[in-house]
Amino acid sequence: MSANNRKASRLPTSRIQFVLNSPRKIKNAQAPLRKLVGTTEGKRPGAINKNSSFSLKKKNTVSIIGNKNVRSVPQKASLSNGRSIPFESSYTKKAPPTNGSFKNVRSRIQYPPPPPPLPLPPSPTKILKEQSAALKAHLQELYKEKEYYATINAQKQNEIQEIRRAQEEYIEEIENKNQRIIEVQAHRKELEGEIETVMQQTDILLVEKKELISKIDSHKNELETKQNTIKQQAETIESNSNYIQELTSNLQDRERERRDLHNLLQDLKGNIRVFCRVRPPLPSESNDLAVLKFPKELPVNKRISIASIKINYLGKKREQFKDYEFDQVFDHEATQKDVFNEVSHVVQSVVDGYNGCIFAYGQTGAGKTYTMAGPSDPTPETEGMIPRAVGLIYDLMQNLKAQHWKFKMEGQFIEIYNDSIRDLLAINPSSSSNIKYKTAHDENTGTTQILNARTVNLDSPETLNRVLKAATQNRAVAATKCNARSSRSHSVFMIRLIGTNENLNETRVGSLNLIDLAGSERLSKSESKGNQLQEAKHINSSLSHLKTVIEGIRKDSSHVNFRDSPLTWLLKNSLGGKAKVLMLVNISPLEYSRSETESSLDFATHVNSTHVGSTIRKN
Ligand SMILES: Nc1ncnc2c1ncn2[C@@H]1O[C@H](COP(=O)(O)OP(=O)(O)OP(=O)(O)O)[C@@H](O)[C@H]1O
Ligand SMILES: [Mg+2]
Secondary structure (H helix, E strand, O other), rough: OOOHHHHOOOOOOOOEHHHEEOOHHHHHHHOEEEEEOOOOOOOOOOOOOOOOEEEEEEEOOOEEEEOOOOOOOEEEEEOHHHHHEEEEEEOOOOOOOOOOOOOOOOOOOOOOOOOOOOOOOOOHHHHHHHOOOOOHHHHHHHHHHHHHHHHHHHHHHHHHHHHHHHHHHHHHHHHHHHHHHHHHHHHHHHHHHHHHHHHHHHHHHHHHHHHHHHHHHHHHHHHHHHHHHHHHHHHHHHHHHHHHHHHHHHHHHHHHHHHHHHHHHHHHHEEEEEEEEOOOOOOOHHEEEEEEEEEOOOOOOOOEEEEEEEEEEOOOEEEEEEEEEEEEEEEEOOOOOHHHHHHHHHHHHHHOOOOEEEEEOOOOOOOOEEEEEEOOOOOOOOHHHHHHHHHHHHHHHHHOOOOOEEEEEEEEEEEEEEOEEOOOOOHHHHHHOOOOOEEEEEEEOOOOEEEEEOOOOOOOHHHHHHHHHHHHOOOEEOOOOOOOOEOOOOOEEEEEEEEEEEEOOOOEEEEEEEEOOOOOHHHHHHHOHHHHHHHHHHHHHHHHHHHHHHHHHHOOOOOOOHHOOHHHHHHHHHHHOOEEEEEEEEEEEEOHHHHHHHHHHHHHHHHHHOOOOOOOOOO
């Protein structure tokens, strides 16, 4: 119970005035006060209850006509319009309390004076308008706020999407990394296995290393011993090398002596030497052989006799022998090697720095090409003077290397056909007929070269073989009645050898001409006609000039006309001066060829008696 109510319960019950706290509201409501509701209602008889009557007597004053025991103060009054008004917690006592019962006593509530009037509230329309405006403004703000939040929302959505994407990427990355981790783990396992193996191998290697170290140690000792030995040997070598140098210088002196003696010997033998070779009869020729004799008495192997049948005045047949003597005579049994043994002296002279000339002379089919080049399919036994000469030069060059000689060998291979020069080594032989070839003599070195002809470096036996093959193919070959493989041109293989010795500050230049002359048969016999007749005429004329030149040299004539034919002009340096000339006269063993054979032997005898150079030839 509140403090007010406690006070009220002690007040006399005859007349009680209560003041309404909101008389204006009651007035405006214009509704009769229906009842008063008090907390003491029903506490005891005579308390204000639903049967108590009351009325609004004065403004703000409620009179309650209650039962005699009305002691409670209502707390609120209910109006007929359903509203309730609370009472002020004060009261005014208008009449003194009476003793006895308050039967049908009217209580009156004295209201306090009304408060000053409140300012008039604004009109509802205005309020509504203001409220509407406020609401609109509020709504605007809300829209703005909505837009703002929509923007924020969109941003946030984007952010969320970004985050999702990033999240997906992270997830993917994590998956990849997981995968990678699995792979790495597998690889790690493999590596661990490998490490294991390597460690095992390392263990093995360590053991091996240990063994090796011990071996190295023993080798070191060995090496030390050997180094000492080497030191001793080096000392020996040094003293030996001094000795060798002495020997080399001696050797060079001996070599010079040998060279001078060899040259003297060649001079003594004669600078023009003539060999005669009889070829063996071919299987088809055994019925028609000439009578040839090779007398065995002194001088051995230097004479040949050929018989001619003479009929005396009694009609008797008689063999009459004609004797010839040369520097060497090779019968039909002589091999290529036998011939080369004698030829090799000229080759030696060429390496010594002289000019040499070896030519094969003889009628068609007498064996000139066989002697010079060898057969078309040569073997080491049958190969001719050209490959043998080059082979010997290679060997001599090799030997001289020890004496610090360096050599360069080059070659040209030409033929003189109908008095004009053709290059047998031309890369394009068909166009070589348009090229003008010219013989050029070098007076300083005393060698000869053909201008515009191809020069080949003869640096190996293989190159030489190629050169010989090419030359053989290019060589003009025309069939004649005398020999199916007849060569109708003079072929000249010109070798130039340049040797230098830096130690001795010396240079040697030598040249060697290896010549396979065209057949020397007489025109009447070869039965040549047309082109072949022309060929034969040129051949005979050039051979006749050769004979004249050699005769001129023999007579020591101051003017020898080498220019008369391309052949003699070409051989100028290798026929005159200190040149070593070797003529191989090839003869046929046939009776049918006897007159040609005699003619060749006469020519050779003529050459044999010729003096060349400073020394007079002695037999
Ligand atoms: N010493 C020999 N041993 C064996 N066969 C030989 C000998 N000399 C020549 N012949 C053979 O005789 C034939 C004629 O020889 P080759 O061709 O060398 O004569 P040629 O003098 O060069 O003739 P041409 O002047 O016509 O060229 C060839 O079949 C050759 O093989
Ligand atoms: Mg020939």
